[in-house]
Amino acid sequence: MVSVTRRETFSASHRLYNPVFSEEQNRAVFDKCANPNGHGHNYVLEVTVTGTPDPATGYVVDLKELKRIIRAEVTDKLDHRNLNMDVEFLRNVIPTAENIAVAIWRVLESKIPSGVLSCVRLRETENNVVEYRGGQ
Numbered sequence: 001m002v003s004v005t006r007r008e009t010f011s012a013s014h015r016l017y018n019p020v021f022s023e024e025q026n027r028a029v030f031d032k033c034a035n036p037n038g039h040g041h042n043y044v045l046e047v048t049v050t051g052t053p054d055p056a057t058g059y060v061v062d063l064k065e066l067k068r069i070i071r072a073e074v075t076d077k078l079d080h081r082n083l084n085m086d087v088e089f090l091r092n093v094i095p096t097a098e099n100i101a102v103a104i105w106r107v108l109e110s111k112i113p114s115g116v117l118s119c120v121r122l123r124e125t126e127n128n129v130v131e132y133r134g135g136q
Ligand code: NI
Pocket: 014, 033, 039, 040, 041
């Protein structure tokens, strides 16, 4: 089995806030990420597909095709958006890096043309990165 990874980037704004919580709880849990008017990140997305290289092409997945799919299905829909308001596949989700990674997995999982989706890695800051590998 061989894993191949495509990197894409997008910039977006968000606010971490749970409407069920009081203002004090939101402040305690999310701190300045709960500031009312939001803030932005330059996200780095890495999508990993695992499989056996096709004997005819040597590819696990055609990276040109994977790039096209990631852009069309994910990053074109996230780039320069407000993640709390603008993105259909993030509706009713607190847009933490964790939740965004899981949502991206769900969008991409059925659209990978060969091999299987094995990791969605989302870097939100220089120091914070999350990975989702499917399952609970
Ligand atoms: Ni943030």
